[in-house]
Amino acid sequence: MTTIEQFNEHVMGSYGRYDLVLEKGEGRTATDEDGKQYTDFGSGIGTNSLGYCNDKWVEAVCAQAHSIQHTSNYYYTKVQADFAKTLCEATGYDKMFFGNSGAEANECAIKIARKYSFDKYGADAERNIIVTLENSFHGRTMGTLSATGQDVFHNYFFPFLPGFVNAKANDIDDLKNVLAQNKGKVCAVMFEFVQGEGGVVPLTKEFVNAIFEECAKDDILTIADEVQTGVGRTGTLLTCEQYGVKPDITTLAKGLAGGIPIGVCLADKKCSGVLTPGTHGSTFGGNPIACAGGNAVLATVLEDGFTKSIREKGEYFRKKLAEIPEVEGVDGLGLMIGVRLKSKKAGDIAKACLEKGLLILTAKTKLRFLPPLNISYEEIDRGMAILAEILK
Numbered sequence: 001m002t003t004i005e006q007f008n009e010h011v012m013g014s015y016g017r018y019d020l021v022l023e024k025g026e027g028r029t030a031t032d033e034d035g036k037q038y039t040d041f042g043s044g045i046g047t048n049s050l051g052y053c054n055d056k057w058v059e060a061v062c063a064q065a066h067s068i069q070h071t072s073n074y075y076y077t078k079v080q081a082d083f084a085k086t087l088c089e090a091t092g093y094d095k096m097f098f099g100n101s102g103a104e105a106n107e108c109a110i111k112i113a114r115k116y117s118f119d120k121y122g123a124d125a126e127r128n129i130i131v132t133l134e135n136s137f138h139g140r141t142m143g144t145l146s147a148t149g150q151d152v153f154h155n156y157f158f159p160f161l162p163g164f165v166n167a168k169a170n171d172i173d174d175l176k177n178v179l180a181q182n183k184g185k186v187c188a189v190m191f192e193f194v195q196g197e198g199g200v201v202p203l204t205k206e207f208v209n210a211i212f213e214e215c216a217k218d219d220i221l222t223i224a225d226e227v228q229t230g231v232g233r234t235g236t237l238l239t240c241e242q243y244g245v246k247p248d249i250t251t252l253a254k255g256l257a258g259g260i261p262i263g264v265c266l267a268d269k270k271c272s273g274v275l276t277p278g279t280h281g282s283t284f285g286g287n288p289i290a291c292a293g294g295n296a297v298l299a300t301v302l303e304d305g306f307t308k309s310i311r312e313k314g315e316y317f318r319k320k321l322a323e324i325p326e327v328e329g330v331d332g333l334g335l336m337i338g339v340r341l342k343s344k345k346a347g348d349i350a351k352a353c354l355e356k357g358l359l360i361l362t363a364k365t366k367l368r369f370l371p372p373l374n375i376s377y378e379e380i381d382r383g384m385a386i387l388a389e390i391l392k
Ligand SMILES: *Cc1c(COP(=O)(O)O)cnc(C)c1O
Pocket: 100, 101, 102, 103, 104, 106, 137, 138, 139, 140, 192, 196, 197, 225, 226, 227, 228, 229, 253, 254
C-alpha cells in the first residue's frame, strides 16, 4: 500500500491534495519519498517563514524540547515571557494572548471586541455586531467561519453564529451604509489588509482610512487579521505600518513560529485588559516549543535590513513576472504575490509546476506565491525559470 492509499484510508477527506508525499526539506527545497526535489514558493501556506529546518530555528526548538515542552497555563515560563516581550515591543502593542492557530487568534479578537462593548455599554445595549468584508477569510471554526465574508463557506453547518454583517471591500459608501444601518450595535470592524484566500486582494489606503475614521466616531474597535500578512510577509513586520494605521487588535499566526502551530492576538491599551481570569483560555496556547520557534523567527525578521530584503525580493519577483507574456498582472505586497493569468487556469499551472519541481499555491483564479522570507535570488531564478517555461 502506498503512503497516499494508507493516508486516505484513515484520514477524513476534507482536503483536495496533490499526489505528493514530502519527506524532508532543507533551505527552500523539499524532497519527496522518491528523492525528487522541489523549489518552494509556498512555505506550506506562508508558514515555513524561514524555509525548511533553518539552523537557528532547529537549534531553538530542539533546545526547548530538551528543557521543558509544556507546563499548562497554570504556570509561567521564561521562553513565553521573552516571546511576548519581543513581539509587543516590536509591534507597539500593549499585551497579547497565546493561541495555536489563526482561527483561534481571531476567536480571541472576536471575544475581546464583544466583551469590550459588553463591559462598557452593558448587555442591554446589544452592541455586538462585527462588520467583516466580503471576500474575506478568517478561519474554519464556527465563529470565524461566520465572520468569513464568502457565501461558499456558509453552507452545511447551519446555524452559523449571528452578529456578523458584511460590507464590500474597497467600497467606502457601502461601509458607511452598513455602519449606519447598524448604528449603535457595532462593536468592531475586522479586515485583512490584503485578502489572502480571497485571491490576494489589497485594500486601498482610502478604504482603510475610512474604516479607521468611521470606527473612531463610534468607539468601534478595529481588528486587523494579519494571520497571513503579518510577521514580515508583506515587507514590514506588520502590514499596518505600510497603511499608516494602528488597529486596536491585530492577529498573527501562519509564519510566526516557522511552521509550528501558534496564533496570537495583540491588543492595544484600550482593550488589553478586557480578558480577565476565567474569560478565555487554550490548553496548548503558548506552547514553549512554539514560542522557541517564534523567538527564532522574530530574531531573524527583526534583524537590520531583513524586511527591506523582503521588499526587494518582492520587487524582483514582480520584474521577473512582468517578462512572462502569459502574465496579465501581479497583485499583493512584498512576498505575498498574486499572479493574474491571461488565459491559462491557475490550478493546471500549479499541477504542471509540481511535475517540474516547483511548489506554488493558488488563490481563486490567481497563482499565489508565499515563498520563505529568506529565499535567495538564485532560488527565485530557479523557480521562475520553471514557471516561465510552463507558461510559454
Ligand atoms: C489562514 C488564515 C486564517 C486561519 O488560520 P488557521 O491557522 O488555519 O486557523 C485566518 N485568517 C487569515 C487571513 C488566514 O490567511
